[in-house]
Amino acid sequence: MVGKVGRNISLAGFPLLVFASQVIWVTYSPVTTQVASGLNVGKDAIGLLVMLFPILYIILAYPAGRLLDTWFKGSLIVASILFIGTGIARFAAPENYIAILIGQFLGAVAQPFVINGITPYASAYFEEKERPLAVSMGSAAMYAGMIVAMAVGVFVYDYWSIIGLSLYSAIVVLVAGTWTLWMVSKVGIIGKAKLEHLTTFESLKRIVKRKEIWIFAGIMGMGLSILDILMTWVQPVLAPVGLGRIAGMAISLMLVSGVIGASILPSLAAKYSIRKVLIMIAAFTGIVAYGVLATNISMILLYAMFALNGFMLMAALPIIFEWIEKTTVFTQQGETVGIVMITGHIIAVIALMASTLLTGFYREFFGLLAMLGFVATILTAILPSDKSLKKQSKYSTP
Numbered sequence: 001m002v003g004k005v006g007r008n009i010s011l012a013g014f015p016l017l018v019f020a021s022q023v024i025w026v027t028y029s030p031v032t033t034q035v036a037s038g039l040n041v042g043k044d045a046i047g048l049l050v051m052l053f054p055i056l057y058i059i060l061a062y063p064a065g066r067l068l069d070t071w072f073k074g075s076l077i078v079a080s081i082l083f084i085g086t087g088i089a090r091f092a093a094p095e096n097y098i099a100i101l102i103g104q105f106l107g108a109v110a111q112p113f114v115i116n117g118i119t120p121y122a123s124a125y126f127e128e129k130e131r132p133l134a135v136s137m138g139s140a141a142m143y144a145g146m147i148v149a150m151a152v153g154v155f156v157y158d159y160w161s162i163i164g165l166s167l168y169s170a171i172v173v174l175v176a177g178t179w180t181l182w183m184v185s186k187v188g189i190i191g192k193a194k195l196e197h198l199t200t201f202e203s204l205k206r207i208v209k210r211k212e213i214w215i216f217a218g219i220m221g222m223g224l225s226i227l228d229i230l231m232t233w234v235q236p237v238l239a240p241v242g243l244g245r246i247a248g249m250a251i252s253l254m255l256v257s258g259v260i261g262a263s264i265l266p267s268l269a270a271k272y273s274i275r276k277v278l279i280m281i282a283a284f285t286g287i288v289a290y291g292v293l294a295t296n297i298s299m300i301l302l303y304a305m306f307a308l309n310g311f312m313l314m315a316a317l318p319i320i321f322e323w324i325e326k327t328t329v330f331t332q333q334g335e336t337v338g339i340v341m342i343t344g345h346i347i348a349v350i351a352l353m354a355s356t357l358l359t360g361f362y363r364e365f366f367g368l369l370a371m372l373g374f375v376a377t378i379l380t381a382i383l384p385s386d387k388s389l390k391k392q393s394k395y396s397t398p
Helices: 004-011 013-025 029-038 043-070 072-092 097-116 118-125 128-186 200-208 211-241 244-271 275-295 299-327 330-358 362-381
Strands: none
Touching (some): 004 013, 004 128, 013 097, 029 043, 043 072, 043 097, 072 097, 097 118, 097 128, 118 128, 118 299, 118 330, 128 299, 200 211, 211 275, 211 299, 244 299, 275 299, 275 362, 299 330, 330 362
8 A cells, every 4th residue: 555645646657558558659650751761661551550559449449348347457457568568669679660560569459448447547546526537637648648749759750760759659658557557556446345247248238228328429429530530631631722731730739729628627527517518518619610610711710710629529538438437337437438439439430431532622521520510419419417427336436
């Protein structure tokens, strides 16, 4: 056991691992062409490093969620060790594509444990009143990792080439993985209650019967679709209207705004029981922001609308995570998040494929994003009230 200060320091390990997972994911993305040339591989090979994460997430999200629910600390240990393996591979051979690929595969296997673990982490280690903030910090760390990797990638490459990219990301993930292992060994789960673990079939049956879980999945799908489409296509869409050069800055502003929103709004949503209201506002800002850009686009409008939607949209994810935490027993939280995220990612992949047809038409492109916001608004409207949320079982969290 550790004292209060030591406990708080230890608990920082998991958000740091969430942060590191995103740094590992997109380390090489800002300089894809240069890295491909330096490693003597094609651009598609560097793209594979990125694609491994969403592909394996869809495959492994539910099994990872189930393991988190039935073997929580062990799952965090496995994820930490896998990410440490990623760091070792990059550190040992920073300019070897095969070593980087092997390490990336280990990280992609570990990521579902980390993303699905945000909600049970809050339940396991924090008192009820502190859990919304814990969920917010985990989600904000996820966005922050993406921002840092995208922002510093070009700078690091310019000064230290591929070796610099591999080594800085290796150090980040080695520290995060080691810190999380320390956290698991030093910090006990609150209460240490003995909880009943349902069979996989029975647990899954209870989850899929909950209507709000599928509504969450649909809302999550709309939000992920907007983010994935913008991250993939915004530069070529903006180029014909003379704004392609600021596409990266606009996305960075959106992400930074999102980190701020994700850090602030979930706690307010929980404190005042306005989760549904804030998710509704987040969805509606999508209609407004992209509806405006579909009709009248300029540099000022682009920055303003991206910042507005980023602030609200990216706060919706931790609000949904906290809602799930509040209404789901500890032994089903990982699975529930896994089902929501798998469904959301599948929807996002379909939307991303559809968006490829609109990349030459900015009005229709932003019109599609506004339509996704409209669908999210309708789905939010049919969510139950969050004024008196209760656990869905007699079994309480530990």
